[in-house]
Amino acid sequence: MKICVFGAGAVGSNVAVRLADAGVGQISVVARGAHLAAIRSHGLSLRHADGEQWHAHFDHATDDPATLPPQDIILVALKAASLPAQADALRRLLAPDGVVAFLSNGIPWWWNYGRQQGSDALPLLDPEGALWNRLGPERAIGTVIYSANEVETPGHVLHRGVNRYVFGEPDGRLPGRAGQLAELFSRAGLGGETTDDIRYEIWRKLLRNAIGSPFCALTRLGSAHCAQIPGLPDIQRALALEMANIARALGSPITDEDALRAAETQLASNGRPSMLQDVLLGRRIEAEALLGQPQRFAQELGIATPYLDTVVALLRGLDRALALDA
Template identity: 55%
Template sequence: MTGPRICIFGAGAVGSHVAARLLRAGIPGVAVVARGPHLAAMRERGLTFRSSREEFRVAVPVATDDPSILPPQDIVVVTLKAPALPPAAGALARLLAPDGVAVFLLNGIPWWWNYGLREGGGPLPLLDPDAALWRQVGPARALGGVVMSPNEIVEPGVVIHGAHSRFTIGEPDGGDSPRARGLVELFTAAGMPALLSTDIRTDIWLKLLVNAPGNPLAALTRLSAKDRAADPELAELGRRIAGEVADTARALGYDLTQHVDADDTMRWAATRSETRPSMLQDVLHGRATEIECLLGQVQAFARERSVPTPVIDIVLPILRGLDRSLRR
């Protein structure tokens, strides 16, 4: 085998998209970690990718629900959602080769956020409660990722892709490293347009302008982006949440108005009428949600800097209650 060993860890919607593209491009050494009926379907008949532009099926030669059987991996593309990460810390740590790298394609604030910041602070209790990720995986082996790519598993072994994709990858310290650049080149070569960021935290905040209003309100109302945008009260609620996210980011030194207008961002999000946000998918399937990385940590940052977040302060407890009911 030539080339690096690459593992897609957590082949849900985004992970299945990435796996399908890498396998179709003939990238050697790709393994997939998944579970349940989706894993069984991939083993039996491969992985099917559908979009408005194309449809194809690829064989998945190495697919398992037990990462311990895999050899050490040079690149681990982690597409688990934030609530599932801390329990997986040990498996991820064992899977990574000594000089391997894990790129975390996550929504919201990532567990490694404080790494490399002058003010330090260590792990974030809401996202890494026992510091398992910080201690076992280690933020020095992590790359940040921002995904603009709506995907959904519509049946076992089948992922649909709803629009154009963009993957942004960057070092937590803002450097231009060979490992980050190599991942950008790998994704782009496989048909997944990718950008190298030297300011990945700003990119994370910019996506939060869309995710922080869109995912929670979709989960609570079960309405599409188009339907929410057509409701003046829901649209205003979304704008207020986005405004509180922008205020919190500014207090931490990230002025998002230099990059994008929040109202324009909300209007852009409203055009994504055919996609179901990941939190809505989780609620419909009875899964735990990403509420802490999308709103909980934003509120925590805001309180540290005395930034008022009156709408988040109301919506967040309701979502936490919904999440508790799903976890039961």
């Protein structure tokens, strides 16, 4: 089996090393820059915060996916805003019966596939419909990730906490393809699971992302420090309740109690979300997938979201500043 990790950054590197270490197939990685150079020269090292370590070399490591053979499974670990530009590369790389799993946070580009209401691309996430029309949502597997990772230096990645990856079919089919991925991830110690309602799982994770990541990015503080700023936790809780209201309107049974429980969990954490890591490194952030698209859903449904509207505007301003400085 040929498996490509397309975007071997923090999350992708963790997955690539563990799959290679488990010997589940021929593992290739698509990376770039100094990180790719280090992988080619010395392989890729992964260490857990508790001291456990892994090291792997790969069948192929490249910044040009066109040099790779057709892949049975592509695990895409790019930021959401980077995906549309890769639609053709992913289509060419995918074997005829292959599948693509998107290891990303927030609302995915394929969201409308298989839904009774909505049957087209989401303009905020797939502006020209490149992913929808060229790759095709029928090739996608939905994924929700619980895995905190950070590239410490090129070729060296730190993993904190747990690994949990939940796979599901966008159209709600029984999890045949998703089950295969869950089994591979479980064999690699990555905690693979399946669900018959991937959108519900996406909302559950999105609650935590929305409560934590934007505020860490805007303040440049870790989660624990954000929780100590007077008034900020109240804003985070209010945003969580708005997100739960949108989720319910779209058919996912997220209760206010679920939202407040997620808020308290996030406020008690002590992490550095990926959005904060991106800001500190001067990289653009996932404003639309995390909060912009939920805001668009709310607007279409006529739901008032004053806290969400404010945070989205601030995040878009931050992202614009990062783009200008790039």
